[in-house]
Amino acid sequence: MRDLVQKYLSKTISRRGFVDNMTKAGMTIASAESVLSSLTSSAEAQTAPTSTQDAPVKQFQGTGGACFAEQLIACGVKYVFGNSASEDAQFYEALVDRPQLQYVLTPHEGPGAAMAAGYIKASQEPSIVMQAGAVGLMNAMGQVFNAYKEQTPLVVYSYRTDQAHRAGRDGFEEIANQEQVLQPLTKYSWMARDASMIAETTRHAFKTAWTPPNGPAYLTWHSNYTEDRTRTEIIQQSHFDTRMRVRPNPTEIERAAKLLVEAKMPLLIVGDEIYKAKAVGKAVKLAEMLGMPVTQMRQLWANFPEPHPLWVGNVPAGTLSSISWPKNYDVVINVGNKMQHSGVNPIVPHNVKFIDMRIDYNNMGKVMTTDAPLVGDVGLGLDDLIAAVEQLMTANLREQAADRAIEVKKFTDRARQLRAGIINSPEWNNSPLIADRVTWEVAQWADQDAIVIHEAGANVMHSFNFNPVGGRELFFYYGGHLGSGVGTSAGVKLARPNQQVICMVGDGSFLFGPHALWNMARLELAVTTVVYNNHAYGGPQSRTVANVPSGRMVETGHFVNGYLGNPDISMVAIASGFGVKGEAVTNPAELKAALGRARAANIEGKPYLIDAQVARRGVGWSDAQWIPPIKGSSMRTKKV
Amino acid sequence: MRQLLAVFSLILAILTLSPALLSAQESAPKAAPQESAAPAPNPGRELVLAKCGQCHTDSMWRDQRQDARAWEATLYRMVGRGALWTGEDIKTMAAFLGTDFGPSSPRIKPAAR
Numbered sequence: 001m002r003d004l005v006q007k008y009l010s011k012t013i014s015r016r017g018f019v020d021n022m023t024k025a026g027m028t029i030a031s032a033e034s035v036l037s038s039l040t041s042s043a044e045a046q047t048a049p050t051s052t053q054d055a056p057v058k059q060f061q062g063t064g065g066a067c068f069a070e071q072l073i074a075c076g077v078k079y080v081f082g083n084s085a086s087e088d089a090q091f092y093e094a095l096v097d098r099p100q101l102q103y104v105l106t107p108h109e110g111p112g113a114a115m116a117a118g119y120i121k122a123s124q125e126p127s128i129v130m131q132a133g134a135v136g137l138m139n140a141m142g143q144v145f146n147a148y149k150e151q152t153p154l155v156v157y158s159y160r161t162d163q164a165h166r167a168g169r170d171g172f173e174e175i176a177n178q179e180q181v182l183q184p185l186t187k188y189s190w191m192a193r194d195a196s197m198i199a200e201t202t203r204h205a206f207k208t209a210w211t212p213p214n215g216p217a218y219l220t221w222h223s224n225y226t227e228d229r230t231r232t233e234i235i236q237q238s239h240f241d242t243r244m245r246v247r248p249n250p251t252e253i254e255r256a257a258k259l260l261v262e263a264k265m266p267l268l269i270v271g272d273e274i275y276k277a278k279a280v281g282k283a284v285k286l287a288e289m290l291g292m293p294v295t296q297m298r299q300l301w302a303n304f305p306e307p308h309p310l311w312v313g314n315v316p317a318g319t320l321s322s323i324s325w326p327k328n329y330d331v332v333i334n335v336g337n338k339m340q341h342s343g344v345n346p347i348v349p350h351n352v353k354f355i356d357m358r359i360d361y362n363n364m365g366k367v368m369t370t371d372a373p374l375v376g377d378v379g380l381g382l383d384d385l386i387a388a389v390e391q392l393m394t395a396n397l398r399e400q401a402a403d404r405a406i407e408v409k410k411f412t413d414r415a416r417q418l419r420a421g422i423i424n425s426p427e428w429n430n431s432p433l434i435a436d437r438v439t440w441e442v443a444q445w446a447d448q449d450a451i452v453i454h455e456a457g458a459n460v461m462h463s464f465n466f467n468p469v470g471g472r473e474l475f476f477y478y479g480g481h482l483g484s485g486v487g488t489s490a491g492v493k494l495a496r497p498n499q500q501v502i503c504m505v506g507d508g509s510f511l512f513g514p515h516a517l518w519n520m521a522r523l524e525l526a527v528t529t530v531v532y533n534n535h536a537y538g539g540p541q542s543r544t545v546a547n548v549p550s551g552r553m554v555e556t557g558h559f560v561n562g563y564l565g566n567p568d569i570s571m572v573a574i575a576s577g578f579g580v581k582g583e584a585v586t587n588p589a590e591l592k593a594a595l596g597r598a599r600a601a602n603i604e605g606k607p608y609l610i611d612a613q614v615a616r617r618g619v620g621w622s623d624a625q626w627i628p629p630i631k632g633s634s635m636r637t638k639k640v
Numbered sequence: 641m642r643q644l645l646a647v648f649s650l651i652l653a654i655l656t657l658s659p660a661l662l663s664a665q666e667s668a669p670k671a672a673p674q675e676s677a678a679p680a681p682n683p684g685r686e687l688v689l690a691k692c693g694q695c696h697t698d699s700m701w702r703d704q705r706q707d708a709r710a711w712e713a714t715l716y717r718m719v720g721r722g723a724l725w726t727g728e729d730i731k732t733m734a735a736f737l738g739t740d741f742g743p744s745s746p747r748i749k750p751a752a753r
Binding site for chain 2: 317415425435542619
């Protein structure tokens with residue numbers, strides 16, 4: 001009987017067929033009609049319209065593609081970022097009558113994934129990126145790597161190109177175990193084994209990606225499941241999300257509070273979990289209670305107001321030893337920083353008391369010793385720690401904290417003054433521009449609540465005074481797989497249409513992924529893109545020299561891996577091809593004028609690109625740069 | 641701390657063997673040990689030692705040859721990257737670098753392979 005019911009509900013047998021089969025099975029016609037009646041009303045209810053759309057759990061019947069669309073809507077997804085995949089036709093079909101789920105066609109899977117990730121980071125809302133089978137997935141993987149490193153909850157889907165009944169034959173665009181390719185880059189990677197499992201697999205992917213510590217998740221299934229008709233449950237996100245917000249161990253909170261109040265010079269390192277938890281105000285409060293200087297290791301966002309008198313600046317190199325001041329810190333507290341170790345030595349030395357607060361438990365205690373591990377949501381953790389510190393603060397301790405705050409402010413005032421001295425560079429007015437002049441001019445021009453997407457590896461976004469509480473925000477390319485900047489900017493602008501979005505990108509990075517310029521033009525995402533164009537991989541060349549100092553490359557000038565000129569690449573021409581207007585500038589006056597035109601274009605809803613011609617600086621550069629002597633024309637024996 | 645000391649020692653060794661000195665060592669007969677005294681105090685060298693080693697070794701820049709003005713620009717570039725130096729510090733360091741790592745300073749010979 002169960003088979004018959006299923007066949008009827010999936011419309012593989014008619015009403016008459018259902019009744020006939022039921023009577024053959026021994027049921028009376030009246031009973032069969034009665035069952036049929038109840039099934040009919042149930043089926044109608046399942047496909048009934050919006051009045052039941054918000055039910056936490058609903059039955060749904062349709063193609064696998066429609067089930068997928070329904071579950072995405074139930075997950076809270078508004079935008080699907082994807083590249084064309086004919087095998088997903090039933091999903092596209094389902095989109096036609098579901099306008100609440102918008103599809104953003106991206107002309108390359110890499111920047112498409114960056115755009116999805118940018119949207120997620122700026123909106124903190126769920127989204128998904130999808131590609132054509134294994135081949136599109138390969139293009140997207142670089143940005144999945146970024147999402148993994150920066151802990152962005154990006155959900156990724158691509159179908160398996162083969163049909164279930166001819167899989168494993170090394171067919172067209174097929175690879176074996178496609179879902180396993182993503183395993184090292186994701187928190188969850190799974191192939192649904194049946195069309196009826198599509199919705200559940202989708203839910204699991206979103207739940208895993210969004211359960212902290214966040215990270216990407218991958219889902220796939222044989223493409224014929226997208227076409228198959230099935231019945232499944234669609235469950236609202238609110239009814240499967242774990243809402244995991246953990247409070248740190250209270251004993252460790254007390255231990256941490258005691259360490260902090262007894263410290264002579266505590267130091268706070270802030271990180272991305274603060275931004276995600278919207279807890280910047282709490283971090284400021286803790287720092288102010290203790291008169292505690294604040295810094296940040298390399299992260300995605302600026303997580304503390306840089307204009308604040310307790311902000312001593314970012315850690316310039318790989319460990320705390322590179323910080324200019326203070327040098328006498330005796331207790332260090334990390335709140336939500338991933339503390340990525342790229343060198344041999346621990347970021348916080350073992351002889352300093354270390355409090356580590358974050359939900360990213362897996363990265364705790366790996367390299368650094370921890371005196372007070374505080375695993376939890378940093379928003380809740382800061383609440384508890386602030387309360388615990390408050391209880392311990394005596395009049396004497398408050399006075400000490402106030403004195404320390406004055407001492408910190410003396411440093412930060414002086415540091416601000418010294419940083420402003422950058423305009424005294426003897427090359428400040430040079431043409432071609434120096435990169436720092438470009439950064440400075442854009443910082444003067446930017447809105448007070450501008451969002452700066454930074455993928456210019458050889459440069460630092462000085463002079464912006466980032467402030468995640470209503471001021472300028474930074475989105476840094478933490479993962480390091482290049483080609484993310486333009487796509488990220490497009491996604492950020494889609495999420496935050498009422499804020500100025502500026503993409504600051506190096507020419508090398510830009511060339512890895514300019515494709516989302518087309519999305520900016522098509523979707524009227526008014527981003528200003530500024531390319532630092534020195535026609536070179538400046539950073540890699542500097543590091544190459546550092547790895548082989550005084551070597552043959554230096555002696556001969558034969559560097560094979562740095563120079564991108566001859567011919568010089570025109571970013572304006574590239575932008576034009578994607579439908580984005582722009583201009584090249586070589587000196588400060590031209591740059592200022594171009595920024596004015598960029599603003600005018602943005603006001604009209606148009607993106608704009610500035611190709612800033614920037615001088616190459618460092619070892620091994622010359623006006624007549626050597627390039628390897630390979631000329632196809634001279635190899636010819638006939639001129640074809 | 642040990643690594644920091646190692647870095648400083650390396651920089652000290654390199655700066656002590658700055659191109660002008662290396663050139664002299666290559667062309668002149670070997671000096672007697674008692675004559676190879678430490679280089680004369682140079683405030684620019686001292687500042688470079690103290691400040692540049694805060695973040696990196698000299699391997700990234702020791703092959704650079706440029707005049708004091710260009711070195712000054714290079715040092716201001718570091719200000720954009722977090723270096724907290726006064727204009728006076730920068731002038732002093734640039735004067736030293738423009739002399740010992742100036743356009744006509746000999747290149748350091750490639751290490752034997």
